Amino acid sequence: MERAKRSLPQPLRSESAQAERPATSILRFSTAGSVDDGKSTLIGRLLYDSKGVYEDQLASVAKASANGSGGHIDLALLTDGLRAEREQGITIDVAYRYFSTPKRKFIIADTPGHEQYTRNMATGASTADLAIILIDARNGVLPQSRRHAFIANLLGIRHFVVAINKMDLVNFDEGAYNAIRDEFTTFMGKIGAPAALFIPISARDGDNVVEKSARSPWYSGPPLLEYLEEVAVYAGNETLPARFPVQYVLRPNLDFRGYAGQIASGILRQGDLVLALPARRHSRIERIVTYDGDLASAQAPQSVTICLEDEIDISRGDMIVPALNAPHVARRFRSSIVWMNARPLEPGRSYFIKHTSHQVRGVIRGIHHRLDVNTLAHVDAQKLELNEIGEISVETHRPLFFDPYKTNRTTGAFIVIDPLSNETLGAGMIIDVEGKEETRGQVTADERATRFGNRSVVIAVDDSEAALLLERELFDRGAMVAVVAEADATALALANAAGLILIVSGTAPANSIDARRLATHEVVGVLERRGVLTGHEEQLLEGEGI
Amino acid sequence: MDHLDLLEAESIQIIREVAAEFSNPVMLYSIGKDSSCMVRLAQKAFFPGKIPFPLLHIDTTYKFREMIEFRDKFIESIGARLIVHTNRQAIADGANPLRIGTQKCCGLLKTRALLDGLAAGGYDAAFGGARRDEEKSRAKERVYSFRDEFGQWDPKTQRPELWNVYNSRVDKGQHIRVFPLSNWTELDVWQYIEREHIPIVPLYYAKERPMVVRGGALIPVEQDFMLLPGEKPQMVMCRMRSLGCSPCTGAIHSEADTIEKIIDEMKLVRRSERENRVIDHDQEGSMEIKKREGYF
Numbered sequence: 001m002e003r004a005k006r007s008l009p010q011p012l013r014s015e016s017a018q019a020e021r022p023a024t025s026i027l028r029f030s031t032a033g034s035v036d037d038g039k040s041t042l043i044g045r046l047l048y049d050s051k052g053v054y055e056d057q058l059a060s061v062a063k064a065s066a067n068g069s070g071g072h073i074d075l076a077l078l079t080d081g082l083r084a085e086r087e088q089g090i091t092i093d094v095a096y097r098y099f100s101t102p103k104r105k106f107i108i109a110d111t112p113g114h115e116q117y118t119r120n121m122a123t124g125a126s127t128a129d130l131a132i133i134l135i136d137a138r139n140g141v142l143p144q145s146r147r148h149a150f151i152a153n154l155l156g157i158r159h160f161v162v163a164i165n166k167m168d169l170v171n172f173d174e175g176a177y178n179a180i181r182d183e184f185t186t187f188m189g190k191i192g193a194p195a196a197l198f199i200p201i202s203a204r205d206g207d208n209v210v211e212k213s214a215r216s217p218w219y220s221g222p223p224l225l226e227y228l229e230e231v232a233v234y235a236g237n238e239t240l241p242a243r244f245p246v247q248y249v250l251r252p253n254l255d256f257r258g259y260a261g262q263i264a265s266g267i268l269r270q271g272d273l274v275l276a277l278p279a280r281r282h283s284r285i286e287r288i289v290t291y292d293g294d295l296a297s298a299q300a301p302q303s304v305t306i307c308l309e310d311e312i313d314i315s316r317g318d319m320i321v322p323a324l325n326a327p328h329v330a331r332r333f334r335s336s337i338v339w340m341n342a343r344p345l346e347p348g349r350s351y352f353i354k355h356t357s358h359q360v361r362g363v364i365r366g367i368h369h370r371l372d373v374n375t376l377a378h379v380d381a382q383k384l385e386l387n388e389i390g391e392i393s394v395e396t397h398r399p400l401f402f403d404p405y406k407t408n409r410t411t412g413a414f415i416v417i418d419p420l421s422n423e424t425l426g427a428g429m430i431i432d433v434e435g436k437e438e439t440r441g442q443v444t445a446d447e448r449a450t451r452f453g454n455r456s457v458v459i460a461v462d463d464s465e466a467a468l469l470l471e472r473e474l475f476d477r478g479a480m481v482a483v484v485a486e487a488d489a490t491a492l493a494l495a496n497a498a499g500l501i502l503i504v505s506g507t508a509p510a511n512s513i514d515a516r517r518l519a520t521h522e523v524v525g526v527l528e529r530r531g532v533l534t535g536h537e538e539q540l541l542e543g544e545g546i
Numbered sequence: 547m548d549h550l551d552l553l554e555a556e557s558i559q560i561i562r563e564v565a566a567e568f569s570n571p572v573m574l575y576s577i578g579k580d581s582s583c584m585v586r587l588a589q590k591a592f593f594p595g596k597i598p599f600p601l602l603h604i605d606t607t608y609k610f611r612e613m614i615e616f617r618d619k620f621i622e623s624i625g626a627r628l629i630v631h632t633n634r635q636a637i638a639d640g641a642n643p644l645r646i647g648t649q650k651c652c653g654l655l656k657t658r659a660l661l662d663g664l665a666a667g668g669y670d671a672a673f674g675g676a677r678r679d680e681e682k683s684r685a686k687e688r689v690y691s692f693r694d695e696f697g698q699w700d701p702k703t704q705r706p707e708l709w710n711v712y713n714s715r716v717d718k719g720q721h722i723r724v725f726p727l728s729n730w731t732e733l734d735v736w737q738y739i740e741r742e743h744i745p746i747v748p749l750y751y752a753k754e755r756p757m758v759v760r761g762g763a764l765i766p767v768e769q770d771f772m773l774l775p776g777e778k779p780q781m782v783m784c785r786m787r788s789l790g791c792s793p794c795t796g797a798i799h800s801e802a803d804t805i806e807k808i809i810d811e812m813k814l815v816r817r818s819e820r821e822n823r824v825i826d827h828d829q830e831g832s833m834e835i836k837k838r839e840g841y842f
């Protein structure tokens with residue numbers, strides 16, 4: 001193996017020592033604006049002025065511009081990805097763009113401005129440190145502008161830039177700028193968002209984008225790019241208590257047992273006294289292992305492997321935390337949620353909840369209210385539709401280890417997955433633990449049904465082959481199911497008590513669903529119609545939204 | 547942590563998540579610089595263990611000789627398991643880009659072969675080294691890109707993707723393509739290769755090579771190369787900016803014979819890397835069409 005390694009072409013290096021390259025950080029920001037506010041033009045300009053666009057891409061944009069609009073090069077086309085969108089001339093999904101300056105690498109989550117796409121805005125904001133909100137100087141603050149700020153704030157963004165665009169069309173009038181600034185500042189205060197920086201720009205002409213404009217002498221702040229290069233972000237995560245969700249257990253040989261994961265927050269040091277959840281066992285960090293050698297300490301968001309001094313049974317989904325500063329461990333919590341699917345959120349239904357590296361079954365216990373993003377009013381709601389935002393109570397099958405999203409954007413976040421269609425339905429931001437973890441009386445059939453996603457029933461099928469096919473199908477859908485050849489009274493009683501779907505391949509018991517001579521998918525259809533599979537009472541509305 | 551540390555941490559998180567949640571993942575290995583980078587990240591993710599999934603190379607048989615030599619040495623040196631899949635039937639039927647056109651040739655030798663290779667292994671997740679900055683239609687690609695039973699990609703059915711919480715649930719026959727380098731740019735990849743001393747195919751370094759000019763592109767003359775009437779090979783100082791099949795990969799004029807020079811060239815160059823791939827120019831938006839059909 002050594003020999004093979006030596007004969008491999010290693011990177012060829014210049015004679016001179018490795019070129020000195022300044023360390024750069026990353027700034028992730030999202031952009032949002034109403035249609036035609038000039039968002040695409042602004043991004044195009046940032047890419048263009050920072051040389052983030054290649055000549056051949058420009059040429060193909062010029063070609064597309066010639067087919068459609070005007071004849072001049074339209075900077076907005078640089079950021080329009082997909083065919084359908086290009087034809088409709090509107091962006092409909094989150095697109096990621098990259099550019100860098102010597103000071104920073106930038107990742108833009110470019111989200112569409114259309115009213116319907118709250119879901120995309122939330123997606124783009126979820127990983128962003130900063131939000132740029134575009135406002136057309138002629139139109140002033142629109143409902144969409146407020147909605148963007150609201151969603152960005154909900155998703156935990158701490159830095160806001162309000163770019164007041166098309167200032168060239170209002171003669172760089174300071175009064176127009178001030179009016180928008182004052183109105184928006186009031187709004188930001190009302191939703192509890194941090195103070196924003198307001199920059200008067202012309203995306204088309206480049207004023208105050210990269211260089212300070214002579215056309216706005218009354219503006220004393222920095223141009224946009226300078227601010228993006230300088231703004232201090234990603235402070236804070238290291239100062240939070242350490243959280244280490246275990247992703248993967250590494251056991252390459254009998255002598256090594258390491259827990260691989262990405263530090264969600266804080267700092268871990270060799271020798272730290274830690275607590276493993278949910279086992280609640282204490283140990284110390286023996287080693288912090290990486291491919292590049294052991295570390296004395298590691299900080300968020302590094303991906304490392306941790307070895308503990310004691311043998312503790314830890315598996316994926318568990319969390320290693322400081323012994324004296326543990327997160328909440330609870331099955332019931334209150335949360336904000338952005339609903340992202342055409343099939344509405346309905347209380348009582350069973351979903352998968354994915355939280356850090358942990359996936360559990362959970363039930364939405366209730367909706368406290370829906371939030372009207374335009375009026376900020378709390379509205380009573382029985383369900384949450386696509387692109388609606390609300391506050392809910394969640395109960396999970398097994399405890400989650402979490403912090404409020406406001407303090408920790410990693411351990412406070414979760415997604416909701418449909419156990420049947422596998423789609424991602426919603427994005428949740430945990431507010432706090434809810435109620436006491438009560439011990440209740442006897443477990444009811446309803447409780448079992450919400451947890452397992454099925455009610456108890458006995459099904460008679462033709463033979464053992466049909467039984468196994470059906471079992472596999474139902475099991476894969478998350479149901480509690482078992483197959484027996486014959487079922488006596490005891491077996492039937494047990495299945496009923498346990499909430500089990502029992503498939504019988506021999507003599508059909510009384511009161512069983514007769515599925516003989518039915519194909520597997522037909523049986524599933526029957527079970528759905530009868531409400532046996534509780535997660536599947538209605539058909540998915542497809543083709544709405546995206 | 548600098549930007550490379552941040553990108554590395556993010557990519558490792560993605561790779562581990564896939565290894566933990568899927569029952570049968572595979573890593574597409576194309577021998578190029580992005581693949582080399584991705585494989586290193588996988589080594590880091592599971593250190594001190596070995597990469598717990600196989601690598602899959604879709605070999606069109608039109609790869610440069612140097613690429614195949616490099617592949618075999620590289621795989622041996624890291625102790626990984628390599629699976630090579632080729633659309634033998636199409637080769638036997640004489641598929642080649644000059645005879646049947648680049649679009650059809652790619653369709654058979656890359657897309658078809660990839661889908662067959664994935665189906666043959668029963669993989670439910672396949673890592674690819676694609677980056678979002680490569681091409682416009684990739685800008686909206688998710689890190690986890692959902693593919694239906696036919697391996698096809700539909701921009702409308704992609705799942706929302708928030709934070710670093712990925713939805714790995716698929717039904718039988720469906721799979722997820724995973725792009726751990728989504729947020730890397732070409733420059734990031736080169737800087738990482740430099741910093742980590744990652745071995746790469748020598749074709750990336752500038753050297754005098756026999757070339758012909760075809761359709762405005764600089765095409766290397768390999769063994770069995772079919773010269774068209776009027777074409778004459780000439781020695782040109784050049785290098786490959788991305789590696790594809792030899793008849794369809796254009797070189798660029800370059801003096802960059804070390805990694806530092808490549809990085810400096812990168813910082814100046816104003817042309818995107820895919821431009822030198824002949825295949826993308828068949829039709830406007832052609833990458834998107836290929837992707838819908840199942841191409842990476």
Ligand SMILES: Nc1nc2c(ncn2[C@@H]2O[C@H](COP(=O)(O)OP(=O)(O)O)[C@@H](O)[C@H]2O)c(=O)[nH]1
Binds near residue numbers: 037041168
């Ligand atoms: N006068 C002027 N026009 C602008 C400016 N920014 C954008 N536009 C124009 O406004 C229109 C919409 O811009 P676009 O970037 O496509 O808006 P988007 O829908 O927000 O992406 C285009 O015709 C642009 O040329 C600006 O600063 N000044």
